[in-house]
Every structure is written in structure tokens, then in C-alpha cells.
Amino acid sequence: xxxxxxxxxxxxxxxxxxxxxxxxxxxxxxxxxxxxxxxxxxxxxxxxxxxxxxxxxxxxxxxxxxxxxxxxxxxxxxxxxxxxxxxxxxxxxxxxxxxxxxxxxxxxxxxxxxxxxxxxxxxxxxxxxxxxxxxxxxxxxxxxxxxxxxxxxxxxxxxxxxxxxxxxxxxxxxxxxxxxxxxxxxxxxxxxxxxxxxxxxxxxxxxxxxxxxxxxxxxxxxxxxxxxxxxxxxxxxxxxxxxxxxxxxxxxxxxxxxxxxxxxxxxxxxxxxxxxxxxxxxxxxxxxxxxxxxxxxxxxxxxxxxxxxxxxxxxxx
Ligand code: AN0
Ligand code: CP
Numbered sequence: 001x002x003x004x005x006x007x008x009x010x011x012x013x014x015x016x017x018x019x020x021x022x023x024x025x026x027x028x029x030x031x032x033x034x035x036x037x038x039x040x041x042x043x044x045x046x047x048x049x050x051x052x053x054x055x056x057x058x059x060x061x062x063x064x065x066x067x068x069x070x071x072x073x074x075x076x077x078x079x080x081x082x083x084x085x086x087x088x089x090x091x092x093x094x095x096x097x098x099x100x101x102x103x104x105x106x107x108x109x110x111x112x113x114x115x116x117x118x119x120x121x122x123x124x125x126x127x128x129x130x131x132x133x134x135x136x137x138x139x140x141x142x143x144x145x146x147x148x149x150x151x152x153x154x155x156x157x158x159x160x161x162x163x164x165x166x167x168x169x170x171x172x173x174x175x176x177x178x179x180x181x182x183x184x185x186x187x188x189x190x191x192x193x194x195x196x197x198x199x200x201x202x203x204x205x206x207x208x209x210x211x212x213x214x215x216x217x218x219x220x221x222x223x224x225x226x227x228x229x230x231x232x233x234x235x236x237x238x239x240x241x242x243x244x245x246x247x248x249x250x251x252x253x254x255x256x257x258x259x260x261x262x263x264x265x266x267x268x269x270x271x272x273x274x275x276x277x278x279x280x281x282x283x284x285x286x287x288x289x290x291x292x293x294x295x296x297x298x299x300x301x302x303x304x305x306x307x308x309x310x311x312x313x314x315x316x317x
Pocket of ligand 2: 046050
């Protein structure tokens with residue numbers, strides 16, 4: 001593997017899941033693969049799980065790790081070419097990227113949608129510049145439109161817990177006070193569409209995702225109907241995608257919060273969320289703390305998804 005930014009980069013999902021389970025059962029089997037190799041993780045945005053799980057995965061493979069929080073201690077970076085740099089940004093990404101590439105063998109990048117330009121976000125301008133100018137393999141630690149390490153961990157978690165060959169997986173929008181990217185729901189949809197699961201998306205009117213990500217999913221605007229018979233409930237907030245409301249919060253309607261009453265409509269479904277989660281906005285305390293909540297195993301599988309991706313990148317260096 002050279003770069004990892006979307007589901008297509010991982011190849012057949014059955015093989016990827018089998019490899020993940022093998023890595024999980026013996027996570028130190030490849031501890032020499034990363035010897036004298038350096039991973040550089042670049043964060044333009046905050047993170048708890050991604051930074052810890054990816055560093056742990058790299059250490060399992062014997063790698064050295066450098067972490068840079070761009071907004072804490074590094075020079076502020078200009079990202080647009082052609083700008084007269086007389087403002088507050090002393091350095092351009094076009095120098096910073098190849099410089100970073102000099103000090104490492106593999107680069108992970110977290111760069112969320114900025115909601116300044118839908119075009120820029122959906123063209124993945126930042127991570128694509130890393131791919132183009134770093135001279136190193138690059139993987140996404142959540143870019144503007146996708147969060148593939150999360151989706152891969154979600155898939156592993158579903159495969160570990162499903163009791164039917166084709167489970168019903170329902171991704172539901174849930175309320176949140178701040179404008180969040182579409183990366184997690186886009187990516188989850190992209191990965192679910194690559195399985196043969198029964199996949200349903202439910203959200204209020206106005207929260208339609210990019211049709212390229214919705215794909216073969218069934219879209220149901222009635223959350224109760226969508227939840228009926230579900231085996232997995234995947235909750236997530238996202239801001240509006242459609243123009244003219246791109247990046248806006250249109251509703252914080254707590255009728256969409258995942259409660260025990262909502263979960264009672266399902267077929268004793270598991271509850272999933274990528275975290276961080278706002279309790280009693282997205283999901284009630286009793287549901288997230290309940291016996292069907294998978295949020296912790298899901299987070300634990302982030303180490304595994306990262307390790308499979310790093311292992312494949314190292315094997316192809
Ligand atoms: C981010 C998001 O919704 O994309 C990261 C999730 C993994 N969430 C927040 O910023 C709260
Ligand atoms: N799920 C996830 O990516 O969490 P962090 O934002 O804490 O990395």
C-alpha cells in the first residue's frame with residue numbers, strides 16, 4: 001500500500017478484516033517491520049483516539065514516532081498558492097511538507113473540513129498536497145471528507161459482533177450544538193456500501209449527504225421507521241452538505257437523540273459511535289453505558305485498523 005485515504009486503498013474487505021483479526025491476536029508478530037522507520041503524525045485538529053491508537057500501532061510494529069500539532073508550537077501555515085504572505089502566516093505548506101518528508105518514512109495527516117469552501121474541502125486540498133509533495137506514503141487520520149481508519153475499525157467491530165450474515169446497520173444523525181464535518185458519516189457509508197449489509201441512513205430533511213457517499217444506502221427520513229429491526233445503530237452528528245447551507249447547523253432537535261425508547265425499536269441492536277460523544281445530545285447515559293454499547297471496543301479497534309494500514313505501508317516501502 002502506498003497511500004490510505006479511502007476504502008478503495010484497502011482492497012477486498014474480507015481480506016482486510018481477516019488480516020485485522022490476525023494482527024489483533026498477535027500484535028507483536030511484526031515488531032521488526034518498522035525497525036529504524038519513523039512515522040510522523042501531523043495534526044491540524046485535536047485528537048484523543050487517533051493520536052494514541054496510531055502511535056500504539058506504530059510502536060507495536062517497532063517504529064519511531066514523531067507527533068506534530070501544527071497549531072501548537074509550529075509556524076502557522078499558509079495553504080493557498082499564490083497568496084502574498086504579508087499576513088499572520090510565516091510559512092507555506094509547500095515548503096513545510098517536503099521538509100517534514102525529510103525526517104520520516106511515513107506520514108499521517110489529520111486535517112478536517114474547514115467549511116470555508118465546499119470545493120476545497122471536497123477536493124481534499126490539504127491531504128492531497130501531502131501526497132503530492134512529501135515524497136512519502138501518506139495516510140488519513142481524518143481528512144476533509146473521510147475518516148477511513150475509523151470506518152475500518154467500525155467494520156472490524158461489526159464483523160466481531162454480528163450474529164447474522166447480513167445485519168441491518170442504521171446510521172442515524174443525532175443533534176450536536178457545533179458544526180461537525182461530514183467525514184465520519186461519509187466514510188462510514190462508503191465502507192458499509194462496500195459490504196453486503198442492509199444499510200440505512202436516517203436524518204432530518206436538509207442533512208442529505210453527498211450522493212457519491214450515500215451510494216446504494218436506503219435513506220429514510222423517519223428515524224423510528226429506520227431503527228425498526230436494526231442490528232447496529234451507528235449515531236453521528238454532521239452539518240449540512242447541500243448548498244446553500246454547507247457546514248451549517250440546521251437543527252439541534254433532541255427528538256433525534258438515541259434513547260432507550262429508540263433502541264427498543266431495534267432488534268436488540270448494538271450502539272456505536274466513533275467518539276468523542278456529547279452525552280444526552282447524541283445518546284443518553286443509559287444507552288452508552290448499557291450492555292449493548294460498543295463504543296469502547298470500537299475505540300480499541302482503532303489500534304488494529306491503524307496497525308493493518310501501517311503494516312501494509314511498511315511492507316511496500
Ligand atoms: C470530529 C468529527 O465529527 O469529525 C471528530 C470525530 C472523530 N468530532 C468533533 O470535532 C467533536
Ligand atoms: N474517533 C476519533 O477519531 O477520535 P479522536 O478525534 O479523539 O482522534
